[in-house]
Amino acid sequence: MELKTPLYDCHVALNGKIVPFAGYLLPVQYDTGVIAEHMAVRTKAGLFDVSHMGEVVFSGPDALKNVQHLMTNDFSNMVAGDVRYSPMCNEKGGVVDDLIVYCLKEPTDYLVVVNAANRHKDADWMRSHLIGDVTFKDISDEVAQVALQGPQSQAILSKLADERDIPTKYYSFCQTGKVAGVDCLISKTGYTGEDGFELYCAPDKAAELWNALLDAGKENGLIPCGLGARDTLRLEAGMPLYGHEMTDDITPKQTGLGMFVKMDKEDFIGKKAMEEMGAPTIKRVGLKILGRGIARENFPVYAGDKLIGHTTSGTHCPYLGGAYAMAIVEKEPAPLGATVQVEIRGKKVDAEVVKSQFYKKA
Amino acid sequence: MKNPTDLLYTKSHEWVKKLDDGTVKVGLTDYAQHELGDLVFINLPQEGDEVSVGETFGDVESVKAVSDVYSPVSGTVTAINEELLDHPELVNKEAYEAWFIQVGEISQEEELLSAEAYEELLAKEEA
Numbered sequence: 272m273e274l275k276t277p278l279y280d281c282h283v284a285l286n287g288k289i290v291p292f293a294g295y296l297l298p299v300q301y302d303t304g305v306i307a308e309h310m311a312v313r314t315k316a317g318l319f320d321v322s323h324m325g326e327v328v329f330s331g332p333d334a335l336k337n338v339q340h341l342m343t344n345d346f347s348n349m350v351a352g353d354v355r356y357s358p359m360c361n362e363k364g365g366v367v368d369d370l371i372v373y374c375l376k377e378p379t380d381y382l383v384v385v386n387a388a389n390r391h392k393d394a395d396w397m398r399s400h401l402i403g404d405v406t407f408k409d410i411s412d413e414v415a416q417v418a419l420q421g422p423q424s425q426a427i428l429s430k431l432a433d434e435r436d437i438p439t440k441y442y443s444f445c446q447t448g449k450v451a452g453v454d455c456l457i458s459k460t461g462y463t464g465e466d467g468f469e470l471y472c473a474p475d476k477a478a479e480l481w482n483a484l485l486d487a488g489k490e491n492g493l494i495p496c497g498l499g500a501r502d503t504l505r506l507e508a509g510m511p512l513y514g515h516e517m518t519d520d521i522t523p524k525q526t527g528l529g530m531f532v533k534m535d536k537e538d539f540i541g542k543k544a545m546e547e548m549g550a551p552t553i554k555r556v557g558l559k560i561l562g563r564g565i566a567r568e569n570f571p572v573y574a575g576d577k578l579i580g581h582t583t584s585g586t587h588c589p590y591l592g593g594a595y596a597m598a599i600v601e602k603e604p605a606p607l608g609a610t611v612q613v614e615i616r617g618k619k620v621d622a623e624v625v626k627s628q629f630y631k632k633a
Numbered sequence: 634m635k636n637p638t639d640l641l642y643t644k645s646h647e648w649v650k651k652l653d654d655g656t657v658k659v660g661l662t663d664y665a666q667h668e669l670g671d672l673v674f675i676n677l678p679q680e681g682d683e684v685s686v687g688e689t690f691g692d693v694e695s696v697k698a699v700s701d702v703y704s705p706v707s708g709t710v711t712a713i714n715e716e717l718l719d720h721p722e723l724v725n726k727e728a729y730e731a732w733f734i735q736v737g738e739i740s741q742e743e744e745l746l747s748a749e750a751y752e753e754l755l756a757k758e759e760a
Contacts, residue, residue, distance in 0.1 A: 288670075299670075304725075305696045306671040499670065503696050563718075565674050565694050587673035587696055594674070616692075616699075 276322035277415045277474040281481050285495055293387035295323040298497040308500035309507075309589040312463050315492030316421030318484055319501055321469070322477065325390030325411040327383050333403030335378030340402055341540060342372065343523060345533040346381070349374040354442040354460055357531050359393070360541025364522040364548065368393050368513055371460065373444060386513050400540065415477035419484060420467030420504075423491040428468055430487045432457065437468075451483030462501065464508025464630055506595065507588040509557060509628035515568060515584045516555055516597055522548065526599060527555035527627060553580065554602050557627035558613060560585075560594035562620035566613045570596070573612040573619065574604035582613060588629060595629050596622070635663055637729055642751035643705045648729065649745055656711055657739065658732040661693065661702060664755055666728045670695040672721040677713045677733060684710060684736060686743050691733060693721070708739040
């Protein structure tokens with residue numbers, strides 16, 4: 272039985288097309304449709320319900336030690352108000368999940384936001400690998416989250432929040448903000464490749480916050496957006512998604528996330544395996560489909576007759592106006608600029624190897 | 634009634650327009666385009682290709698998924714709507730104008746539904 276987020280009734284009232292996703296009933300789109308929602312985020316603003324995301328907290332004298340041990344990035348120089356992205360690996364160096372870490376108070380309090388689909392897996396994994404004096408808690412059910420994304424986000428938020436509470440630096444946050452009178456953690460982060468904010472609040476205040484944002488943003492062109500646009504936006508911006516570009520069998524280094532793996536920090540789970548593996552022989556690339564067709568997930572990629580890998584995600588990117596995919600392929604035969612072939616339902620179609628960040632905001 | 638009464642319909646949500654010269658035009662119903670969402674790609678057969686009752690003759694892709702389109706008749710493709718290849722969104726805008734293929738030399742046709750019967754089917758699917 273799927274769960275409802277605190278905003279379920281809002282989605283139904285807005286005529287959202289409800290689908291089950293990661294154990295929750297969420298709108299895949301509203302009447303506007305995926306393309307209009309996608310374009311709103313690129314040109315104006317969009318509002319997403321992301322309350323399905325999981326939140327856990329580490330607290331106590333050894334909280335920092337635990338996030339350092341569990342995750343591959345380095346959090347030692349973080350101070351309260353900083354946000355940092357990181358993969359979390361298993362002993363083989365494969366990715367358990369990717370997540371973002373909020374430093375609430377160094378070195379004793381950290382909030383970690385994980386993928387909805389992995390919430391229980393992650394919580395079990397973290398709990399079974401705790402070290403020293405730390406308290407771990409899954410607070411997902413006590414937190415609602417909405418994402419306000421797009422170039423108008425700042426202008427919209429300014430109508431409802433005190434300027435001092437609005438973070439100005441990308442990947443920073445204000446823990447004790449107020450938006451439309453609702454207590455929020457205001458984070459300048461997102462999953463769309465645009466400027467924007469993610470707002471965390473109490474579940475019973477989520478509808479109030481959602482409606483206030485939609486009202487205030489109306490004249491800026493803000494519209495509600497569903498999971499469909501969330502996926503096309505992240506793909507167009509070349510952002511990886513767990514279960515697609517990342518899996519338990521692929522190391523962060525093999526999927527283009529090497530910069531978030533700090534091999535020179537003290538021991539962390541997966542470090543040894545990655546040391547032994549050495550430099551990766553596969554990599555994540557972007558593919559711009561040159562012929563007709565749309566490459567989806569798990570289509571074979573060839574260099575001539577040689578199978579060199581598979582696509583991990585792919586769609587028609589509405590803003591760029593073409594078909595793009597990400598793929599994990601052998602390094603050698605697929606340098607940037609090379610032409611490879613993607614097999615789209617039996618037909619080999621040319622594709623150019625490009626950087627996976629297809630869209631980059633101006 | 635949003636489904637025109639001068640058209641016939643299939644259970645798999647295609648519409649069929651019978652023309653005076655014995656050929657038919659085939660498209661996707663308004664219900665189908667709405668369920669699929671924004672279409673971004675359409676694959677059609679070529680003129681002269683054979684199509685068969687109940688078999689796929691093309692596919693449509695929304696941003697999220699691919700769906701097959703089934704032929705309600707057996708026959709030969711006499712024309713395709715090339716405009717759709719560059720403008721798949723026309724199906725979302727005007728489902729009953731945006732025909733996919735025209736078929737002639739028809740040897741077989743499946744049991745087609747009237748607009749009324751099709752709407753009864755939709756009512757059942759939505760229930």
